[in-house]
Amino acid sequence: MSSKVVAVLSSILVLVCLVAIPAKAAEDDAAPKFKTKDVMKKAMKGPLLKKVASGDASDEEKKELHAMMVALSKNKPKKGDEESWKKLTGALVKASQAAVAGDAKAGGMLKKAANCKACHTSHK
Ligand code: HEC
Numbered sequence: 178m179s180s181k182v183v184a185v186l187s188s189i190l191v192l193v194c195l196v197a198i199p200a201k202a203a204e205d206d207a208a209p210k211f212k213t214k215d216v217m218k219k220a221m222k223g224p225l226l227k228k229v230a231s232g233d234a235s236d237e238e239k240k241e242l243h244a245m246m247v248a249l250s251k252n253k254p255k256k257g258d259e260e261s262w263k264k265l266t267g268a269l270v271k272a273s274q275a276a277v278a279g280d281a282k283a284g285g286m287l288k289k290a291a292n293c294k295a296c297h298t299s300h301k
Contacts, residue, residue: 203298206264210244210245211244211245211248211249212252213249213252213254214247215245216245216248216249216252218264219245220242220245221245221291221293225238225241225242225245226242226287226291229242229273229283229284229287230276230283230287230288230291231284232235232284232292236277239273239276239277240277241277242273243270243273243274243277244274245259245273246266246269246270246272246273247270248271249266249269250262250263250266250269254299254300254301255300255301256299256300256301257299257300260299261299261300262299264298265290265292265295265299266299268286268289268290269287269290269291270292271286271290272286272287272289272291273287
């Protein structure tokens with residue numbers, strides 16, 4: 178294959194992905210994709226958030242973390258008020274979005290937003 182053909186094919190692939198992602202996001206509105214417990218196990222206690230915050234994560238891992246944070250923000254905490262939950266999870270959504278976008282400040286934002294104690298005291 179000539180490199181031009183490869184370039185055209187890969188840009189088609191990118192387009193397909195761009196179209197597919199919003200459709201998936203719409204599905205997510207109906208039912209949360211990750212339960213709070215799962216997010217804690219995989220992203221908070223698990224290595225995902227640390228890996229993304231340290232800048233060693235792949236694009237896939239950054240996207241996965243962002244999807245988890247979005248799901249977390251849509252989940253209902255079993256304790257605490259909604260305003261506080263929105264604020265705490267909103268910071269995580271913003272920080273993980275910055276990581277996906279390749280923002281150099283994302284690591285610091287993530288570390289600050291993933292304040293285990295602040296959130297557990299009010300919501301766990
Ligand atoms: C935005 C809020 C929030 C933040 C930030 C947060 N947690 Fe949690 N975490 C929760 C809530 C809510 C629960 C209770 C989930 C439940 O039982 O449904 C929980 C539960 C847990 C659990 C128990 C999971 C289980 O299997 O029952 C662990 C472990 C945990 N968190 C680890 C962490 C660590 C480590 C951090 C920091 C790096 C962290 N969490 C940051 C909200 C948060």
